[in-house]
Amino acid sequence: MAQITTTDANEFSSSAEFIPMRGFSNCHLQTMLPRLFRRQVKFTPYWQRLELPDGDFVDLAWSENPAQAQHKPRLVVFHGLEGSLNSPYAHGLVEAAQKRGWLGVVMHFRGCSGEPNRMHRIYHSGETEDASWFLRWLQREFGHAPTAAVGYSLGGNMLACLLAKEGNDLPVDAAVIVSAPFMLEACSYHMEKAFPAFISVTC
Structure with a gap:
């Protein structure tokens, strides 16, 4: 795997700063907006259920x-909190990979594909076992091919943990982490402060 590197924020000019759409400066509204105006999946996904060693499963899109694309480079997407293939960022990236001749796949965390998981075990930002097992299964099942992994938000946090734990032993050639909540306590407090009633009900 390539050496893990970080980007110095000073390399970017002020012109690269994020400017929200007029009327949507609130960060929570920006999060909810794609849910209200969701882009549809533009390809027909091939679904596969992967049985896990503990008797549970994860669904792959x-x-x-x-089996017919073993020779293609691979792009693995790990979605964010309660995300799925239906998340615009997930199916958008897989579609872009497909157009460039790559094999794309979204590994749904337990319970995120529309069906509750079997075991009394859920995913979280530090739970790396399922992703590690899947990546090794991928290489074992379909042979070696250039493989990149992308993690969004909570999935990015999980991927960062996985890279830190396994480093060069992980069967990926490149990894990208997008908008990962590295300061989990601060993020949790911010969400609870913004939506106290919703958080108390869901948790």
């Missing part, structure tokens, strides 16, 4: 039948 491929850009095409992986």
